Amino acid sequence: MTDETKVEKAALDKAYRLGYDYCLQYGGCAPGVFAAVMDTLGYEADPVVNEVWKASLGLIGGTGNMAIGTCGAMAGAAMAISYSFGITREELSEREKMHKVMQVADVIGEVGRKMQEVYGHIQCQEVQFQHWGKSYRFTNPEAMQEFMKLSMSDPFCKEVTGNLARWTVKKILEHNPQFSKRK
Secondary structure, three states: OOOOOHHHHHHHHHHHHHHHHHHHOOOOOOHHHHHHHHHHHOOOOOOHHHHHHHHHHHOOOOOOOOOOOOOOHHHHHHHHHHHHHHOOOOHOOOHHHHHHHHHHHHHHHHHHHHHHHOOOOOOOHHHHHHHOOOOOOOHHHHHHHHHHHHHHHHHHHHHHHHHHHHHHHHHHHHHHHHHHOOO
């Protein structure tokens, strides 16, 4: 699907809205993006997806809230795209299936390049620096307090989370349309 149909546009808008809202609701960008993508694609009640979601919590704030790793929104996007391919451990042990891993990486790279284009980077502290002219190390309590105060008046992280959810749903619908359970 390269042209946005009304149905696809509605799904992309829903993904953005959920990502925006879930950023704070779920304590960060990684769980926000993963949940927004899965909910948009019809997996909100899937028990396996809800178990996988738990793995996203440690990816907030540039991994472990250190801000020095990949932006959590990008990490949540990578989780959702990877999950949509459905590759199992057994498949990876078969040498001829390795091309699937490269396919997953290529799609994640498409989202990453879009993030770089819009936000200047995929690393948490660099994305912050591009927007605010400074970055916050969230493991520092004073920095975290300052960031939390700032984020109450500036929706930037919620917008990043919304956009990454939107772009991720778009890529999943383009590359794995059969993954969607949407009606």
